[in-house]
Amino acid sequence: MNQLSQNTLGHFLEGKRVPGRSRRTGEVFDPATGSVTARLALADADEVRAAVESARKAQPGWAAQNPQRRARVMMRFVEFVNRDMDRLAETLSREHGKTLPDSRGEIQRGLEVAEFMAGLPHLLKGEFTEGAGPGIDMYSLRQPVGVGVGITPFNFPAMIPLWMMPPAVACGNAFILKPSERDPSVPLRLAELMLEAGLPPGIFQVLNGDRETVRALLDDPGIDAISFVGSTPVAREIYARAAASGKRVQSFGGAKNHLVVMPDADIAVAADALMGAAYGSAGERCMAISVAVPVGEATADRLRHALVERIERLKVGPFFAEDVDMGPVVTREAHTRITGLIARGVEEGADLAIDGRTLSLQGYESGFFLGPTLFDRVTREMDVYRTEIFGPVLSMVRAKTYEEALSLAAGHEYGNGVSIFTRDGGVARDFVSRVPIGMVGVNVPIPVPLAYYGFGGWKASAFGDLNQHGPDSIRFWTRTKTVATRWPSARSGPDFSMPTAR
Numbered sequence: 001m002n003q004l005s006q007n008t009l010g011h012f013l014e015g016k017r018v019p020g021r022s023r024r025t026g027e028v029f030d031p032a033t034g035s036v037t038a039r040l041a042l043a044d045a046d047e048v049r050a051a052v053e054s055a056r057k058a059q060p061g062w063a064a065q066n067p068q069r070r071a072r073v074m075m076r077f078v079e080f081v082n083r084d085m086d087r088l089a090e091t092l093s094r095e096h097g098k099t100l101p102d103s104r105g106e107i108q109r110g111l112e113v114a115e116f117m118a119g120l121p122h123l124l125k126g127e128f129t130e131g132a133g134p135g136i137d138m139y140s141l142r143q144p145v146g147v148g149v150g151i152t153p154f155n156f157p158a159m160i161p162l163w164m165m166p167p168a169v170a171c172g173n174a175f176i177l178k179p180s181e182r183d184p185s186v187p188l189r190l191a192e193l194m195l196e197a198g199l200p201p202g203i204f205q206v207l208n209g210d211r212e213t214v215r216a217l218l219d220d221p222g223i224d225a226i227s228f229v230g231s232t233p234v235a236r237e238i239y240a241r242a243a244a245s246g247k248r249v250q251s252f253g254g255a256k257n258h259l260v261v262m263p264d265a266d267i268a269v270a271a272d273a274l275m276g277a278a279y280g281s282a283g284e285r286c287m288a289i290s291v292a293v294p295v296g297e298a299t300a301d302r303l304r305h306a307l308v309e310r311i312e313r314l315k316v317g318p319f320f321a322e323d324v325d326m327g328p329v330v331t332r333e334a335h336t337r338i339t340g341l342i343a344r345g346v347e348e349g350a351d352l353a354i355d356g357r358t359l360s361l362q363g364y365e366s367g368f369f370l371g372p373t374l375f376d377r378v379t380r381e382m383d384v385y386r387t388e389i390f391g392p393v394l395s396m397v398r399a400k401t402y403e404e405a406l407s408l409a410a411g412h413e414y415g416n417g418v419s420i421f422t423r424d425g426g427v428a429r430d431f432v433s434r435v436p437i438g439m440v441g442v443n444v445p446i447p448v449p450l451a452y453y454g455f456g457g458w459k460a461s462a463f464g465d466l467n468q469h470g471p472d473s474i475r476f477w478t479r480t481k482t483v484a485t486r487w488p489s490a491r492s493g494p495d496f497s498m499p500t501a502r
Helices: 045-063 067-083 085-096 100-123 159-170 185-196 211-219 232-244 267-283 297-311 332-347 402-411 425-434 471-476
Strands: 011-013 016-018 025-030 035-041 128-133 136-144 147-151 174-178 204-206 225-229 248-252 257-261 289-294 351-354 373-376 393-396 417-421 439-442 478-486
Touching: 011 045, 011 185, 025 085, 045 136, 045 147, 045 174, 045 204, 045 211, 067 085, 067 100, 067 159, 067 185, 085 100, 085 185, 100 159, 100 471, 128 478, 147 159, 147 211, 159 174, 159 185, 159 225, 159 471, 174 211, 185 204, 211 232, 225 232, 232 248, 257 267, 257 402, 267 289, 267 297, 267 393, 267 417, 289 297, 289 402, 297 351, 297 373, 297 393, 332 351, 332 393, 402 425, 417 425, 425 439, 471 478
Parallel strands: 147 174, 147 225, 174 204, 225 248, 257 289, 257 417, 289 393, 373 393, 417 439
Antiparallel strands: 011 016, 011 204, 025 035, 128 136, 136 478, 351 373
């Protein structure tokens, strides 16, 4: 991948890579070795203002393109990402630490949103009523909001930008992406591929930065909409600050996803599902399952045995190692935080069945590796239950009854995802109906919706009324304009009464 100078990453503005001007920089690490692989320019308020001005200048011309032409740019973009899939996946794994199959899967799930945009002409269709009133026809239009911003997290440096950018751009907006400082290389490359696909310069720009950069974007009067994914405290702050300045906002926060295992469930199937859902990507997923809720002591004992057996076979290593199941966590700070929470769980009396802190990989002692951790007999008062750990830690909370299991998921402050494993259709139907969670799986461990449905949680997991991707993405990135037309054949004089359909 091209860089401005050796081991230096800047921004992508007005159709080209440019160096940072602020003289503020950060470091990009290889999580497997702990070594610095690049320096990263961090934008200041002046650079934000220049990017916004460029976007506002370019946006009207792009919006004037008909929807089919904008959709064709997305179709070519999909082709180019597929062409470069292996290189993109390797770059992603090198900066994030996740395995290559996981990186390819992430890019593919993001790309499916761009594929959905191929149907943009249909998605943008408004409504029309002939004869809504005497000689009056009424119709609605969907028009771009203007200039949007995406602020995305480290754990999905390709997928979440691809959940935001294609709908925003396809709907006729300009879009500025502020990716995570931890793994910025793939977003920069995606911007180059969009340009290659035919997107005009200035419509999709990548501005690297930190909190100072984010604050400047939130406060800039030239920004019309903000989409954010990250932790709940930051999501709440971004929602309040951006909404106060009149911006449209969708702000997605943290999670503590439960998986209920009923006594009639196939324990082997449930255990396999939990392994991937809890430890895939080192648990650094907002839809990771971090709480297993077996119903009944016998179910819990069987599930624990099955999990311990599988955890002992799980292979941890760098992304390029053969048959590796799980890589490192993203930073040393994350490693320290996770190990601190594990220690806290022990202090609070949880049963530490498997301790991932003991993992040591020869030759990678400076990397940010943790082994899979399993707690049993966790209670709802413990920090390891209440807190989003965002690491390879699974907690088992034993429930005596189905109603107690349901109350655990329903009572937690987060409401992102939840699953139930059972053979009983009646129980499953009741669970789906009653659990106050945004995304629900039945015998599906990670119920992430496909691109043509919306992604979004409830309660403290999401702030704003519209979800990501699916039809909601079109609603978020457009404004509805309603038009009433009348072509009178003769003058009838003024009418001072309220217009009605009579």
